[in-house]
Amino acid sequence: MSSFRDLGLSEPLLRSLDEMGFEEPTPVQAQAIPLLLQGRDVVAQALTGTGKTAAFGVPLVERIDIRRTSPQAVVMAPTRELAVQVAGQLSGIGRHRGLLLVPIYGGQPIDRQLRALRRGVHAIVATPGRLMDHMRRGTVDLSRVATLVLDEADLMLDMGFLEDIEYIMSHLPSERLTALFSATMPEPILALARSYMHEPEILRLSRPRALTVPETNQIYYQVPFRRKLDALCRVLDVKQPERALVFCATKRTVDDVVESLQGQGYMVEGLHGDMSQPVRERVLRALRSGQAEVLVATDVAARGLDIPEVTHVVNFDIPPDAEYYVHRIGRTSRLGRKGEAITFVNPWEMREIRVIERITGARIQRQEVPSMAEAEDREAQLLEERLAETLSAGRWGRFRAMVEGMLVDHDPVDVAAAALSMVAARPARAKPQPATLTGQATPIEQAAPTRKARPTRKASPTRKASPEGKRRRRAV
Numbered sequence: 001m002s003s004f005r006d007l008g009l010s011e012p013l014l015r016s017l018d019e020m021g022f023e024e025p026t027p028v029q030a031q032a033i034p035l036l037l038q039g040r041d042v043v044a045q046a047l048t049g050t051g052k053t054a055a056f057g058v059p060l061v062e063r064i065d066i067r068r069t070s071p072q073a074v075v076m077a078p079t080r081e082l083a084v085q086v087a088g089q090l091s092g093i094g095r096h097r098g099l100l101l102v103p104i105y106g107g108q109p110i111d112r113q114l115r116a117l118r119r120g121v122h123a124i125v126a127t128p129g130r131l132m133d134h135m136r137r138g139t140v141d142l143s144r145v146a147t148l149v150l151d152e153a154d155l156m157l158d159m160g161f162l163e164d165i166e167y168i169m170s171h172l173p174s175e176r177l178t179a180l181f182s183a184t185m186p187e188p189i190l191a192l193a194r195s196y197m198h199e200p201e202i203l204r205l206s207r208p209r210a211l212t213v214p215e216t217n218q219i220y221y222q223v224p225f226r227r228k229l230d231a232l233c234r235v236l237d238v239k240q241p242e243r244a245l246v247f248c249a250t251k252r253t254v255d256d257v258v259e260s261l262q263g264q265g266y267m268v269e270g271l272h273g274d275m276s277q278p279v280r281e282r283v284l285r286a287l288r289s290g291q292a293e294v295l296v297a298t299d300v301a302a303r304g305l306d307i308p309e310v311t312h313v314v315n316f317d318i319p320p321d322a323e324y325y326v327h328r329i330g331r332t333s334r335l336g337r338k339g340e341a342i343t344f345v346n347p348w349e350m351r352e353i354r355v356i357e358r359i360t361g362a363r364i365q366r367q368e369v370p371s372m373a374e375a376e377d378r379e380a381q382l383l384e385e386r387l388a389e390t391l392s393a394g395r396w397g398r399f400r401a402m403v404e405g406m407l408v409d410h411d412p413v414d415v416a417a418a419a420l421s422m423v424a425a426r427p428a429r430a431k432p433q434p435a436t437l438t439g440q441a442t443p444i445e446q447a448a449p450t451r452k453a454r455p456t457r458k459a460s461p462t463r464k465a466s467p468e469g470k471r472r473r474r475a476v
């Protein structure tokens with residue numbers, strides 16, 4: 001199947017997909033769309049980034065009777081971010097069909113949702129808790145729902161939504177189409193499918209033994225606990241990621257890493273569950289617009305977010321298990337692009353990385369943390385590139401007289417080298433944290449208890465780099 005037209009979609013949908021820049025169906029779309037259009041229930045194992053939203057979104061929109069403005073489709077999503085993203089993509093897909101939909105999630109004034117429901121909608125994208133609120137208040141009529149989608153079903157179960165989901169499913173018309181999308185297929189998901197779905201077709205788009213994609217170069221560094229921040233800076237300096245996601249085990253670690261990196265001049269933002277909705281939205285905007293290049297996040301905060309073009313995923317703290325690993329690194333190498341996943345492993349976490357390898361069927365190669373010399377080489381290379389660009393742009397004429405004046409007393413090579421060293425001292429990118437280079441412990445060591453970290457150490461505020469350290473590092 002090579003085009004959306006071959007899938008037999010209507011003209012309004014083909015137009016929308018074209019406008020969204022979707023040229024041809026991804027594998028999950030090519031498989032799931034025809035089945036769902038035929039009215040078959042589908043259970044699909046597909047990671048974020050495979051195009052799974054449109055895989056259920058396209059048939060969902062096609063099945064809507066536009067003349068009837070009562071909810072005919074419900075999508076359940078684990079977090080409000082995901083609900084908002086799914087709603088955004090469904091709106092795009094349904095633009096030329098006149099689709100009316102409302103996202104329903106906690107943390108948003110309920111009045112707005114009530115107004116939208118009263119005006120009439122075709123589809124609802126909801127987090128389970130808030131949808132149940134509306135059902136109990138009698139403010140939503142689900143008696144005509146003909147399509148139900150559970151998106152990121154395994155995460156919803158992880159987050160303790162099983163009872164809510166069962167409540168909602170048992171209150172929907174039994175004559176309906178149900179699609180379940182999940183990154184992993186543990187037994188509770190299959191049990192849910194058995195109980196509430198009608199002979200579902202099971203699509204395993206990523207096989208259990210190859211849960212990760214070959215486009216992702218997977219490596220790990222053995223990094224002692226106290227050198228993790230230093231290693232992260234090296235990674236950012238040497239790899240120069242276009243956009244990176246850094247995963248930490250705790251909110252506290254997120255805050256500490258963000259504070260420390262920002263203090264060193266990196267364009268970085270943090271995301272965790274304690275942040276208000278406006279702050280989370282601002283962070284995502286900064287990342288999308290390129291104002292931030294690095295997002296530091298906890299698993300729950302980052303799950304389901306549609307962040308385009310993540311080139312690097314860094315597991316600052318090793319993920320709790322293989323499923324988390326798969327979710328995290330699924331944020332890179334989307335739609336066949338190349339990406340890199342780097343995991344920091346303490347010596348006592350070696351067994352865990354092996355377990356992850358076994359479960360995912362992936363080969364995670366050990367490499368050494370890039371050395372200071374590599375970071376410096378990379379810096380020199382970037383300086384040279386910037387210098388060459390500046391020379392060809394030619395907007396430096398006003399400095400010529402000054403340089404000519406200096407050449408009376410100095411060698412021209414010395415003058416140019418001194419000028420470069422000044423630029424290197426104020427780079428857009430920052431340098432590894434000086435404190436670690438002098439062999440002292442970083443704040444991370446104290447503030448980031450992963451599951452196996454020494455829990456007796458107390459957290460302390462992030463220490464800023466000492467002026468002496470800065471000078472040492474910058475005298476390149």
Ligand code: AMP
Nearest residue numbers: 022023024025026048049050051052053
């Ligand atoms: P998802 O897996 O649904 O989170 O989709 C990942 C990203 O791929 C989103 O940014 C979509 O807009 C994009 N996308 C989905 N399907 C296609 C397609 N057929 N062609 C190009 N981009 C797509």
